[in-house]
Amino acid sequence: MNCHELQQFLETREQLSLPVECEAHARGCPACLKKLELHRRMIDGLLVVRAACRPPDLAGAIVAKIQSRVSAPEPLVEKLRRWWQFVSPTTPLKASVFYGMAGVLIFALCWAVLYRASTLVPLKKDEPMAVWRVSFLSGSVPKSLETFLHAGSGAIPTGTTIETGPAGIAQVTLPGRCELDAVGARLEVLEDGIRLLSGKANIQVQPEAGGRKPFKARTPFALVTVIGTHYSLELTKTSLTTTVQAGRVRVETPGGLVKELGAGEKVIAGPAGWITAPSLPFPQPSLSSATNTVQPGTDRPTVPED
């Protein structure tokens, strides 16, 4: 045996044992002797380590654990621990899936934040809040409004309910947007319109700058939407009469029926839908005379009996 053969032998022999030829060659070759000593040290170590392992009897403990787990439900902490063991990136495959998913999640979050930021409309901090004003032309001022009004008139916040009483008249305005005469009416002023609870209201709406935001009058029987027009509403317990003096008005019942009225047309809506179809145009008043259709004392409309 020569040095090359010994080297081959040590590297490619599966068994750990060494034949006598190796020993014989190594006695005369210091380099091979060193390699042989190292190999022998490895064999000795492996032999002792192999013998040093004394497996304990765990079968009883395993069965006891199984029995306790069968009788008791698995605690949440244990479930979480096992779940984390399953997903934690401990192997190359798991690590690639774990970090890949984390990357996708971070990318999605960044994209969502950046995309949202680009589509957000900045708040118009300088835009004034809608402030309604009310002025009682006749009838008594309700107690709930006394704190807001001086001498029967003043500004009121959105959400306030105005009640004129059976024969009272109040002029309600949203400056630059709406002028409204409430006659024997009860109504609530809102951000984008009013809610008519009872009585009659003659409404004149100016188109808003930009003209996209409609003015809405809500009633139990219909939602009346306009951009800019002049019309009147009369709400009784059984019906809502919408009469248009100028412009166009859209009337929509809770049942989904929709009518668009032009100048001079009117429609009556009840709980079950339309009571009458739009009437033929009646003689149209001029816009200048129709800005305030209710003149206190002189042009007082009749209050419906029901």
Added chain:
Amino acid sequence: MNPSPEQPDRFLIERSKSGDLGAFEALARKFQGLVFRFLFHFLGSASDAEDLTQETFLIVYRKLSQHDSAHSFPAWLMAIARNLAISYKRKNIPFPLDPAVIASVIKDVCPAPERELLMKEAAQEVHDSLAKLPEIHREILVMRYLLDLPLNEVALLLNIPEGTAKSRLFKARNELKELLESYRPAEIPLGL
């Protein structure tokens, strides 16, 4: 008939699948040594090996219905133990071998009393160096030389061709020799 470890694997597995805990206990008693020895040498710690051996058999019991009887049960069992051992966050420094155990086994292993000390040192060196090997090399050395399994069985357990197992074994052995050649005793962790 009471189940015992001497009965065939298939019989014990079928009985265990039907909920017979006695059969499963016999199955665990039959294979616990193999699993424990693999985990002990792979992790370098007896207490970790004990915990993971129990965990391995708990998983085996839970997933026994998924075991295909056409495949080798020991291979399936060892695959579970191996995955658990790889997932387990072990310390880089292995626990030192128990001197009492070494002293008791050295006489059985060592043919000449004058070599006892050398063999003790070699055992500690091999034990420490194994912990420094990559998992892929450590597991094949443990299976072939410490569990004394034939190479074809090792290939079966690792689910690789026999030729691949052989070349991997030689690489692992050479790497172990390199580590032994440059061996410096590991620092014993505080508190042990």
